[in-house]
Amino acid sequence: DIQMTQSPSSLSASVGDRVTITCRASQSISSYLNWYQQKPGKAPKLLIYAASSLQSGVPSRFSGSGSGTDFTLTISSLQPEDFATYYCQQSYSTLVAFGQGTKLEIK
């Protein structure tokens, strides 16, 4: 099975900061990588699909990059509503896998 590893597990940042979260796959997954945002008590929300495509309605401050085994999610200028937990997910294999999550907290 393909394993997904995110780093860091948690991150403190301030409003206006540029933030990058990394996701690594245990084998090449081409561009079959999605990113989700989850706020407490809510269902996850799709932000980025196919590694770099912005889901409809998602602000342009969110961007994704990478292919193969290494991927990044970047938030160009943090807004108060961006403090949440972020997950990567591979869809290369039928047996889907999520990363363990990155909790983004206010500094």
Added chain:
Amino acid sequence: QVQLVQSGAEVKKPGASVKVSCKASGYTFTSYYMHWVRQAPGQGLEWMGIINPSGGSTSYAQKFQGRVTMTRDTSTSTVYMELSSLRSEDTAVYYCARKGRGCPTCGMDVWGQGTTVTVSS
């Protein structure tokens, strides 16, 4: 509008089974796969499996093989996830989420509101 509406919270005893439903509306039910994902308290997202509502074929995570069954009813646009032999570690919020068929790079773009399942003696 497109939405997935899940059944209500459940409390079960160890060893029992639970069946959670997910009713789809606002789109063509058979055009999207449905995933099931769970989240234990304070933990991350855990993928359980996927069903193709068109033919009913399924794939399950190895961890749940033999304990989970996913089915669908095309007449009511509803998918079901049944988990048997429940134990305390199965206490979690269970989500259904759709993904477009014929779109391997698509993500899970619509999620249900979640169903809390509590396993306690």
